[in-house]
Amino acid sequence: MNDNHELVDGGKDILSYLKEAGYHLYSASNGVYNTQMKRMNDAGIFDYFDDHFISEKIGFEKPHKQFFDHCLNVIKDGMSTVNWTIFMWYLTYN
Template sequence: MYKALLFDLDDTLLDFKAAEDYAFKQLMQESEIPYTEQLFVQYDVINRKLWRQLEQQEITKQYLLDQRFTRFFTELGYDQLDGIAAERRFRQLLGDGAFLMPNAKETLTILKDAGYQLFTASNGVYQTQIRRMQATGIIDFFDGHFISETVGFEKPNVKFFDYILNELKLTKRDVLMIGDGLNSDIKGALASDIDCVFYDYAQKNQPNEAQYRVTNLLDLPTVF
């Protein structure tokens, strides 16, 4: 039924939480700020708010990147630290975070062998995502990459998905979106009239209108 499978990356194939934890702790050490779990909570509140604004098209990706550590340092009282420089270093460290979600590589192998075209569909920073896929050894599974920084639009914007369909010369019925994000992945795909799989790795069973749901990536080949 489907010719092309679109994969979200963070927390679908790549374990972003593990990479983020590694990068944040390393950045705090380099910035000479004693690490505590509360520090990360403070950063996460700022970061999530900015990402929500980005998804709602209220701010640009560059504004998000420029602001998240600048605001974080200001909130901590470390105004002397350069938030923009910290952001660049953070993205370098994220690129070093070679962590996969459970069964990611095994699932990609099965789907590739079954003849599907595989593509990434991510809101992440292009070079960071490419480095992480290279480091985890999954980049060669893909026939191409649709990452918002180069696409020009962010999920869940329907223009993000329209761009993909236009580039692939496929119909909406030919593609399937797979991701963990109820807003960016699921609502975005549904608004674009594209079928989707909700990867509920945390097994929260949140209500949504995705055509399929899996809690284990290895179940993907059996549900569609």
């Protein structure tokens, strides 16, 4: 299991700024659900996101169209008003 959870410089500051500004944030990742959730928790960024889209749970990986269709359908169903949505991909150093 890959336990790497080092963030890019300033990554947490950007997430904090966007969340405080009222943006809805979502993570999208290929991989094993439990591994990705642990990595985000360990990095201290899990709670910045409204939802997490992980390929293991969706059944398709990025860049397949079905992966993004699922993400957009979930986001659209959860929004009661038009709003700006930013997709943030969780990137770590290897």
